[in-house]
Amino acid sequence: MDITSPVRAYTEWDPLEEVIVGIVDDASFPQWHSALEPVLPHGQLETFRRHGGQPFPPEILRAADRELTEFVRILEGEGVTVRRPEAIPQRRPYSTGAWASTGMYAAMPRDSLLVVGDDIIECPMAWRSRYYENLAYRPLLKEYFHRGARWSAGPKPELSDELYDLSWTEADRGEPARLIVTEFEPTFDAADFLRCGRDIIAQKSNVTNEFGIEWLRRHLGGEYRVRVLEFNDAHPMHIDATLSLLAPGKLLVNPERVVNVPKMFRKWDILPAPAPALPDSHPLYMTSKWINMNIIMLDEKRVIVEARDDPMISALKGWGFDPIPCGFRNFNSLGGSFHCATVDVRRAGTLESYLD
Ligand code: ABU
Numbered sequence: 216m217d218i219t220s221p222v223r224a225y226t227e228w229d230p231l232e233e234v235i236v237g238i239v240d241d242a243s244f245p246q247w248h249s250a251l252e253p254v255l256p257h258g259q260l261e262t263f264r265r266h267g268g269q270p271f272p273p274e275i276l277r278a279a280d281r282e283l284t285e286f287v288r289i290l291e292g293e294g295v296t297v298r299r300p301e302a303i304p305q306r307r308p309y310s311t312g313a314w315a316s317t318g319m320y321a322a323m324p325r326d327s328l329l330v331v332g333d334d335i336i337e338c339p340m341a342w343r344s345r346y347y348e349n350l351a352y353r354p355l356l357k358e359y360f361h362r363g364a365r366w367s368a369g370p371k372p373e374l375s376d377e378l379y380d381l382s383w384t385e386a387d388r389g390e391p392a393r394l395i396v397t398e399f400e401p402t403f404d405a406a407d408f409l410r411c412g413r414d415i416i417a418q419k420s421n422v423t424n425e426f427g428i429e430w431l432r433r434h435l436g437g438e439y440r441v442r443v444l445e446f447n448d449a450h451p452m453h454i455d456a457t458l459s460l461l462a463p464g465k466l467l468v469n470p471e472r473v474v475n476v477p478k479m480f481r482k483w484d485i486l487p488a489p490a491p492a493l494p495d496s497h498p499l500y501m502t503s504k505w506i507n508m509n510i511i512m513l514d515e516k517r518v519i520v521e522a523r524d525d526p527m528i529s530a531l532k533g534w535g536f537d538p539i540p541c542g543f544r545n546f547n548s549l550g551g552s553f554h555c556a557t558v559d560v561r562r563a564g565t566l567e568s569y570l571d
Contacts, residue, residue: 220333222364222560226410227460229564230514233296235324235355236287237556239279240302242320242549243270244500245344249379253395253421254452259500268306268317271500271549278545279322286519286541286553293513293539298560300324300351309347313375316343321351323551324558325455328352329405331415331435332566335359339369339430341402341422346374359560369430372400385449392449396424403427406453406555408441409460412567414479415441416458420451438566442479446472455554456505461486461536462515463569469505479570486534489526493544501550509552513539519553 221233245251247267255263270276287297305318319342327348329336335356337349349356349368360366372378377399386393396402407423408431409416415435417428432441446457446469459467466480470487491504499506507527511519520527522540531538543552 220359220363220365222330222335222359223333224330224410224559224562225332225412225564225566226463226562226569227559228462228512228515229562231290231295231512231559231562233298233560234290235298235300235328235352235558235560236283236290237320237322237324238300238302238351239271239276239283239320239322239546239549241270241305241318242276242279242322243268243305243317245319245342246316248316248343249381249383250342250395250421253383253393254450255501256499256503262500270306275498275545275548279549282541282543282546283556286543286556289519289539289541290513293517295513298355301354303347303351311346311373313373314343316346318347319344320549321348322546322549323406323555324352325551325555326404326406326453328558329408329431330559331410331439332365333363334365334367334435335560336405336431336434337366337368338405339372339400339402339427340404341372341374341378341396341424343374367434369403369427369434370401372402375399378402391445392451394419394424394451395421398424398426401427401430403431404453405558406455409454409458411460412569413439414568414570415439416454416460417441417443418446418451418454418457419443420453422452442570444477447474448472453555456503456508459488459508459510459554461512461518461534465534467508467510469508471505481571484534486530489530492521492524492526493547497544498548499550500548502547506547506550506552509554511553511557521547521552
């Protein structure tokens with residue numbers, strides 16, 4: 216392990232030193248594709264069919280951009296170095312020969328880049344609209360590599376029709392979730408993984424298959440245990456509105472999705488997230504309201520929370536944390552919150568075990 220590497224993170228809570236924060240430049244509805252259907256809120260399917268390949272509403276993007284500026288100001292004020300991706304055109308068509316698409320955004324680095332130890336991994340993402348998303352981060356990746364980081368990438372996926380269950384329908388009540396991705400090739404999004412020292416907590420989802428998890432397991436090698444959990448979530452895509460690792464021994468859980476707390480956390484305090492405060496009228500194009508759980512720890516105490524989420528702020532204070540409010544509701548409309556909008560580049564700390 217190169218301790219001088221500019222990339223180094225073992226947990227979700229060690230003191231945050233450097234972070235990439237996403238941008239909303241050119242952010243656009245992804246072109247319609249069957250892979251979207253299982254994860255979009257029901258009321259949004261028609262919006263995506265109609266507006267695929269067009270920009271998100273400009274007033275939302277302007278307001279989200281202002282929120283990001285404030286988020287960056289807060290992070291820097293707390294002593295964190297903030298880096299930003301490069302704006303790349305998102306509506307320029309591209310094709311592999313087998314299919315064509317346009318892009319989406321570089322707003323959610325947590326989805327496309329996974330940091331484990333000193334390795335920064337470009338994820339083989341399952342959505343065609345995200346095929347080239349990592350180009351926005353390439354200047355940073357090259358710089359981190361030159362300064363001593365390890366830089367890896369999952370096998371570039373083909374994203375041909377064989378990857379998708381084109382006959383996908385909702386699971387019947389009580390059945391496990393049906394996933395749209397097949398095992399044709401490895402795919403995963405970084406946001407389906409959480410770092411807990413030597414344990415990497417993972418879930419299978421509509422973008423992360425077993426093949427992708429196995430690729431990551433072998434890539435990481437014997438120092439880490441990749442442990443796959445299943446939740447009560449009929450439309451899984453990303454684990455970070457289901458579990459949040461707040462500190463050693465403190466786990467925030469989505470009370471609807473985590474019906475039985477996994478045994479590995481039996482010695483931890485289990486903190487059920489308060490019900491989301493977002494009103495029904497607030498547009499959420501690509502996420503559930505449980506995005507209220509998508510917070511980022513600056514260390515074992517300081518945590519950035521949506522400014523109007525009073526129930527979450529009170530709950531965190533009551534559990535001994537120091538919440539720092541930041542308005543982020545417009546950014547939430549694009550499908551994420553503070554955890555999604557960031558990727559931890561470096562956190563102080565060493566590789567330890569926290570779970571049985
Ligand atoms: N990464 C966002 C997850 C949103 C959700 O599970 O509702």
